Amino acid sequence: xxxxxNLKLLQKLVPNMWLYQIxxxxxxxxxxxxxxxxxxxxxxxxxxxxxxxxxxDDETFGCGGMIATKREQDIQVIVAFxxxxxxxxxxxxxxxxxxxxxxxxxxxTALQILGVDSSKIHFLEKPDGxxxxxxxxxxxxxxxxxxxxxxxxxxxEVYVPHRKDCHKDHxxxxxxxxxxxAQAEITVELLQYPIWLFWRAPLFILLKLQDMAAAxxxxxxxxxxxxxxxIASYPSQTQSLPRGFVKRFxxxxxxxxxxxx
Numbered sequence: 001x002x003x004x005x006n007l008k009l010l011q012k013l014v015p016n017m018w019l020y021q022i023x024x025x026x027x028x029x030x031x032x033x034x035x036x037x038x039x040x041x042x043x044x045x046x047x048x049x050x051x052x053x054x055x056x057d058d059e060t061f062g063c064g065g066m067i068a069t070k071r072e073q074d075i076q077v078i079v080a081f082x083x084x085x086x087x088x089x090x091x092x093x094x095x096x097x098x099x100x101x102x103x104x105x106x107x108x109t110a111l112q113i114l115g116v117d118s119s120k121i122h123f124l125e126k127p128d129g130x131x132x133x134x135x136x137x138x139x140x141x142x143x144x145x146x147x148x149x150x151x152x153x154x155x156x157e158v159y160v161p162h163r164k165d166c167h168k169d170h171x172x173x174x175x176x177x178x179x180x181x182a183q184a185e186i187t188v189e190l191l192q193y194p195i196w197l198f199w200r201a202p203l204f205i206l207l208k209l210q211d212m213a214a215a216x217x218x219x220x221x222x223x224x225x226x227x228x229x230x231i232a233s234y235p236s237q238t239q240s241l242p243r244g245f246v247k248r249f250x251x252x253x254x255x256x257x258x259x260x261x
Contacts (some may be wrong), residue, residue, distance in 0.1 A: 016256050020242045020244055021243075022247070023199050023200070023245075024244030025065075026179065026198070027198035027248050031251075034217075034255055035217050039215035039216050040215070040216050040217035040221075040228060041216065041217060042256060044069060044073070045156075047157045047189070048075060048077070048153070048155045049066075049067070049077075049155055049158070049159065050153055050155040050157075050158050050159070051063050051067065051077065051159040052158065052161075053081050053161075054131065054170050054173040055083045055085050055087075055128065056081055056107035056237075057106070057110075057231075057234045057237045057238075058161060058170070058193075059107075059111070059159075060110050060111075060230045060231055060233075061195050061252070062161065062193030062195050063159050063254065065218065065219075065220025065226075065253075065254050066159070066218055066220070067108050067111070068220070068223035068226045068230075069222065071115025071154050072219040072222075076120070076153070077115070077116050077120065078116075078149065078155065079107075079111055079116055080121075080124060080146070080149055081107065081122070081123050081124060082124050082142070082169070083128040084100045084104075084127065084128055085103035087129040093252070099236065104123060106233055106237075107121065107234075108121060109233040110230040110231070110233040111230070113226055113229050113233060113258070114223075119201040122149060125148075129168070130169075131168065131169045131172035131173060131176065132171070142176055143180045144180075144183075146176060146180035147183050150181060150186055150188070151184050151186065156165070156189065157189045158181065158190050159191050160173055160177045160178075160190065160192055161173050161192065162174065162195075162197050163192060164197060164207070164211075165176070165194060165196050166197055166206075167200075170196065174236045178259075178261075181200055181261050187261070188261050189258070189261065190261035191216075192256060192257040193260070194255060194257070199245065199248070211257060214258045214259065217253045217254070217255050217256075219255060220254055224250070231246060232245065
């Protein structure tokens with residue numbers, strides 16, 4: 001079954017307003033089902049963290065509550081963005097340069113709200129939308145940049161987008177980081193955060209039983225307001241996202257899937 005083809009067909013047949021409503025209901029039900037019946041609680045620990053985010057905003061949507069909770073306990077959190085975010089909107093060069101700077105500043109602002117100092121934020125600045133198609137030399141260079149961050153900070157936990165997140169940059173980020181962990185020869189706990197996974201495709205087509213068994217939920221009740229404010233610090237993105245998409249990330253829990261590092 002070609003999921004991307006079916007999604008494009010659905011988009012042609014169903015008006016956007018209805019499609020977004022269907023996607024919101026689907027993602028909400030899936031999230032609730034995993035939260036209540038499938039996932040296990042993830043307890044707060046004192047392990048340091050690196051969050052690898054393909055774009056400026058994914059880290060806040062997927063891990064904002066975890067980041068804020070860790071920082072309130074003075075636990076080190078590093079955030080690395082792999083792309084420059086220029087894929088948002090017009091293809092004109094001057095617009096792309098402008099949006100790159102806007103998204104970088106939005107990221108700094110959002111992460112300051114969550115408690116992360118700008119000195120702990122790294123921008124690798126690969127072209128947005130190209131991570132799956134990097135030439136061999138640039139791909140190896142990107143992996144080496146990730147390896148250097150892993151070796152320097154020696155995190156206890158690494159957070160990456162889900163390996164089946166229905167977005168090519170997200171899925172490529174998982175693969176790049178996975179290879180870098182192997183090359184760095186360090187022991188870390190690897191956790192995947194879903195962004196588009198529940199929104200874009202029927203869950204049971206993508207996730208197998210072993211995927212479900214690795215689901216955990218993390219309570220962010222005490223930092224909900226911080227996460228909400230951090231998400232609001234990305235107006236260049238939130239205004240163009242599908243209706244209902246942002247709302248799904250404003251709840252009291254975040255879901256993660258453990259992976260073998």
